[in-house]
Amino acid sequence: MKKTIILYCVCCIAALYLTACKKEAQLTTASADKTADKPAPARKPKAKVINTLNAFGWIIEGGDVAATDLNGNGIPDLIYLINDAPAGPNYFRYYVGWDVSETGYPSSVTGIKQIASNSSISEGAGIAVGDIDKNGIPDLVLLAYDAPDGPNNFVYIVGFNLNANGDPAYWSSPITVFGTNYVAQGAAASLADIDANGTLDLLLSSYHFDVEGKFTYKIAFNLNSAGFSTNIKDYGVHAGTYLGHIIQDIGTALADLNGDGKQELFIVGNDNPPGQNSFRVITATVTPTGELEKVSGFKQYEGLGESGQGTGVTIADFDRDGTRDILFLSVTDTPAEDYYKYYIGYSITWNPRSKTWEPFFD
Numbered sequence: 001m002k003k004t005i006i007l008y009c010v011c012c013i014a015a016l017y018l019t020a021c022k023k024e025a026q027l028t029t030a031s032a033d034k035t036a037d038k039p040a041p042a043r044k045p046k047a048k049v050i051n052t053l054n055a056f057g058w059i060i061e062g063g064d065v066a067a068t069d070l071n072g073n074g075i076p077d078l079i080y081l082i083n084d085a086p087a088g089p090n091y092f093r094y095y096v097g098w099d100v101s102e103t104g105y106p107s108s109v110t111g112i113k114q115i116a117s118n119s120s121i122s123e124g125a126g127i128a129v130g131d132i133d134k135n136g137i138p139d140l141v142l143l144a145y146d147a148p149d150g151p152n153n154f155v156y157i158v159g160f161n162l163n164a165n166g167d168p169a170y171w172s173s174p175i176t177v178f179g180t181n182y183v184a185q186g187a188a189a190s191l192a193d194i195d196a197n198g199t200l201d202l203l204l205s206s207y208h209f210d211v212e213g214k215f216t217y218k219i220a221f222n223l224n225s226a227g228f229s230t231n232i233k234d235y236g237v238h239a240g241t242y243l244g245h246i247i248q249d250i251g252t253a254l255a256d257l258n259g260d261g262k263q264e265l266f267i268v269g270n271d272n273p274p275g276q277n278s279f280r281v282i283t284a285t286v287t288p289t290g291e292l293e294k295v296s297g298f299k300q301y302e303g304l305g306e307s308g309q310g311t312g313v314t315i316a317d318f319d320r321d322g323t324r325d326i327l328f329l330s331v332t333d334t335p336a337e338d339y340y341k342y343y344i345g346y347s348i349t350w351n352p353r354s355k356t357w358e359p360f361f362d
């Protein structure tokens, strides 16, 4: 009898506890509903639109694109870059497209700007924008991967304090960082505060060109106001980052997509077999010490053209609905002229089934 009473009491307590939990759960649901009650961003149907702009290059080895807001009106502007690599000295050539539409086409463009890329046998180029010297005005990193026989180097320059036209107040000296491999096809640069200490870090990467192509990278932590770092870490070849073995250039983008203080990384390769190209995309998360975790397999997206000599990727809220969107760009070679070709995927979201970050295409 005593046992039954005790058991009864235990059951009562358990039932009371469960009821309390239920109430708690209901409260949580109610407050979650309140958040969900906010009007959802209107997602207008948007077709995938392929934009084409002249790339103003002839023998291109690498290209990229960066979204920023140079004229300060809240509408993303794009900076388009190629590394023109004839025999002899190579040149960066870039221009700005102001105030792009929801599908990425600029309302107007600047003239072309040209500056030495401090390399002569380039394989790949990258662009990144961020406020390195912390004065509230965006700064520009232009990267070339110099790949002569023997040791290869990342060589970059920083244009500090861009005006609305995309011209910097001054350029840094060329900054050289030993390369990550000797047989590169493609390189990329991205800026973010990877170790979350309030100072920007520069991710420099290249793609190791062999049958088991691999992504290799370094991080230049905490760039100073002259644009260089005294703490560069080499992460070598990263296993599980095979994108293909006919990759022509790569692009990278960093953004903290889930708000946990760690940067998500997009690695985009332009796979260039005979015939139609494709974008191949791996996503990962970069830990504050610079290691990659949650590295996905590659997902293939529609390519642009049959000969991509440059690849770019950049993240911004292009349709201004409060979600981040991603732009994939190829610098496409034709016998006559070279073009930037690109499109946007919207509202980057975590796909728990494929364990990768993915945009939507309506």
Ligand SMILES: [Ca+2]
Pocket (backbone or CB within 6 Å): 068, 069, 070, 071, 072, 073, 074, 075, 076, 077, 098, 099
């Ligand atoms: Ca703008």
Ligand SMILES: [Ca+2]
Pocket (backbone or CB within 6 Å): 130, 131, 132, 133, 134, 135, 136, 137, 138, 139, 160, 161
């Ligand atoms: Ca600045």
Ligand SMILES: [Ca+2]
Pocket (backbone or CB within 6 Å): 192, 193, 194, 195, 196, 197, 198, 199, 200, 201, 221, 222
């Ligand atoms: Ca930092």
Ligand SMILES: [Ca+2]
Pocket (backbone or CB within 6 Å): 316, 317, 318, 319, 320, 321, 322, 323, 324, 325, 346, 347
């Ligand atoms: Ca958006």
